[in-house]
Amino acid sequence: MKKELWFDGSVLSPEETGLITDATNRGYTTVILNKNQLKKVKVSNRVKKAIRISSIEEVEKFDKIDIFIVDNLSMAEQLINMNKCTAYYTTVNDRENMEKAADIRIPLNYLIIEFQDTTNIPLELILAKLQNDKVKVMKVVNESSDAIVAMGVMEVGSAGVIMKSKNIHEIVNLSNEIIKKEMKKMDLVECEVVEIKHLELGERACLDSTSIMSKTEGMIVGCTSSGGLLICSEVHYLPYMNTRPFRVNAGTISSYVWGPNNIVEYISDLEAGSKLLAVDINGDSRTVNVARVKSEVRPLILIVTRYKDVEIKAIMQDDWHMRVFSPEGKAVNITDLKPGDKVMGHCSEPGRHVGIKISETIIEK
Numbered sequence: 076m077k078k079e080l081w082f083d084g085s086v087l088s089p090e091e092t093g094l095i096t097d098a099t100n101r102g103y104t105t106v107i108l109n110k111n112q113l114k115k116v117k118v119s120n121r122v123k124k125a126i127r128i129s130s131i132e133e134v135e136k137f138d139k140i141d142i143f144i145v146d147n148l149s150m151a152e153q154l155i156n157m158n159k160c161t162a163y164y165t166t167v168n169d170r171e172n173m174e175k176a177a178d179i180r181i182p183l184n185y186l187i188i189e190f191q192d193t194t195n196i197p198l199e200l201i202l203a204k205l206q207n208d209k210v211k212v213m214k215v216v217n218e219s220s221d222a223i224v225a226m227g228v229m230e231v232g233s234a235g236v237i238m239k240s241k242n243i244h245e246i247v248n249l250s251n252e253i254i255k256k257e258m259k260k261m262d263l264v265e266c267e268v269v270e271i272k273h274l275e276l277g278e279r280a281c282l283d284s285t286s287i288m289s290k291t292e293g294m295i296v297g298c299t300s301s302g303g304l305l306i307c308s309e310v311h312y313l314p315y316m317n318t319r320p321f322r323v324n325a326g327t328i329s330s331y332v333w334g335p336n337n338i339v340e341y342i343s344d345l346e347a348g349s350k351l352l353a354v355d356i357n358g359d360s361r362t363v364n365v366a367r368v369k370s371e372v373r374p375l376i377l378i379v380t381r382y383k384d385v386e387i388k389a390i391m392q393d394d395w396h397m398r399v400f401s402p403e404g405k406a407v408n409i410t411d412l413k414p415g416d417k418v419m420g421h422c423s424e425p426g427r428h429v430g431i432k433i434s435e436t437i438i439e440k
Contacts, residue, residue, distance in 0.1 A: 078226050079235025080253055081213065082246070084116070085109040085127065091241060092116050098238070101250035105142065107237070113137070125162065134159065144187065152181055160184045162213075166191065173197045177204035187237060189215040195224060198233065215239050219249035223256070254361070259335070261295065261358045263305060265402045266380035266387050266420040268412050274375040279392045280342045282323045282332065282351065283367040291355045291404060294323045295333040295421045296342075298388040302422040303331060304378065305354060306391065307398040307406045321366070324397055327390045328370055333421065335362045342368065356404040356419060376409060382422050 082098035085107045095106055095116055105123040108116060118124055125142035128134065131153050134143065144162045145151050154161040162185035167173045176188060177200065186205070190197055198214060205212060211234035216222040218240070226232035238249055282294065288308035297303025310320035325332055328343040334351045345351075349365040376393035379386060391397050391409060398406040400419040407418065 078232070078253060078256075079104060079211065079213065080249070081105040081107065081125070081235060081237040083107045083215070083237050083239040084112065086239060087112075087241065089115070094241065094243065094246065097243060098246055098250075101247060102253065103238070103246075103250070107144065127164070142185070148179070148181065151183060155182055162187050164189070167197050167201075168192070173200060177201045179210075180208075183210045185211050185213055185234075187213045187215065189239075193221070198225060202233065211235065213237055216249075217245070219245050219252055222249050223252050226256075258359045258361050259352075261333070261352070261354050261360050261421055263354075263356070263358045263419050264382045264422050265417045266304065266382045266422075268378065268414050268416045268418060269381050269386075270377070270379035270414065271412055272377040272379070273393055274377055274390065276372050277375045277390070278328045278370050279373050279375065279390075280325055280328050280345075281319075281369040281371075282325045282342070282345065282365060283319070283369065284321050284323075284351070284353070284363040285366045286353065286361075286363040287320045288323075288353050288363075289320075289355065290406070291357075291400075292353045293355075293400065294325060294351060295354055296323075296325045296330050296389055296391075297420075298327075298330060298390060300331060300339060300423060301385055302382070302387040302420055303333065304380065304387065304389045305356070305400045305419045305421065306389070307400060308353075309396075311398060311406050313396055324392055326392075327375065330390065335360075339423075354421075356400055378409060378412065378418075380418060380420060382420065385422050387420050387422065 080103045082103040084095040099119055099122045105125055107125045123141040125144055126140050127144045142160045142162055143154050144164050146164045151161050151163045161183055163183050164187040165176050166189045168191035213235050214225040214233045215237045222236040225236055288310055290310050293305050293307045295303040296306050306323055309322045310318055330342050331339045332342055334340050345365050345368045350362050352360040353363045354360045374393040375390050378389050395408045395410040397409045401407050402417050
């Protein structure tokens with residue numbers, strides 16, 4: 076389950092509210108505002124807004140608020156009956172308060188807990204008691220290191236954290252750590268080149284993303300659902316033109332390209348806003364958005380490789396500036412490839428329908 080990342084901006088002075096923008100620009104998905112900030116602080120529509128209220132009558136004033144936070148269970152029940160997204164805020168500083176928090180049985184959306192002590196034992200006990208409930212437990216934190224531990228205790232961790240700090244370094248560090256945690260591993264294998272075949276003209280596509288890729292990143296592209304080759308981004312030196320570090324010159328429009336959640340897409344189906352995986356030579360992957368798919372007619376080349384008894388193929392533009400990765404992580408010009416060379420790829424169990432893995436006998440050649 077993806078962890079929720081909130082920022083408590085309600086504690087900020089007017090001079091400090093710029094931190095709210097910093098947080099939302101770094102992936103914080105919910106901000107807690109105070110009543111004075113609602114008209115003065117602009118928050119993107121993609122970010123949820125939460126506010127603390129002290130009476131039910133205040134609800135009508137805040138029609139654009141996504142989450143209501145209260146510290147009174149009776150008010151929480153009233154909010155739930157009004158079909159409002161409800162968060163109950165409590166402080167745990169002793170065993171009695173801990174047990175009260177763990178024994179709440181009304182259908183809250185969120186249980187927000189601020190712990191007095193640094194130990195995570197009270198959090199573990201609360202999570203254990205509430206493991207079968209749908210309530211999302213959120214821990215208030217002041218440091219990114221505390222947040223990472225809280226989201227990992229008992230293997231499940233809290234549903235998320237609320238950063239309550241004015242330290243920009245802690246705000247940024249937590250965002251960076253969350254990004255790292257959410258990176259998925261792709262199994263990369265060494266594939267042996269068995270055939271290189273120059274083809275006629277055909278339509279190939281460049282995939283322009285909204286992200287800058289590194290020299291060790293690319294995308295997995297192949298002719299079949301059995302797997303693909305790790306094709307370099309255009310971040311490497313080109314003597315006649317500027318680099319395009321946001322681009323992967325991927326291959327034919329009929330090729331498969333790997334995306335998040337084990338989804339494989341036809342390049343021809345992609346458009347602005349589609350999501351793909353940028354994968355590095357260690358198999359670490361991150362989700363990137365497609366900004367543009369640029370198709371043009373170019374001479375093509377077929378690269379046939381093998382991993383054990385699986386054949387992995389890719390058809391790319393037949394030009395020396397097209398590159399794949401060697402097992403050493405070096406960018407190799409595809410026009411220099413010859414049978415016996417090793418390149419990096421991904422081997423996948425075949426069988427896909429509209430990109431989704433299915434248990435069906437499918438033969439692809």
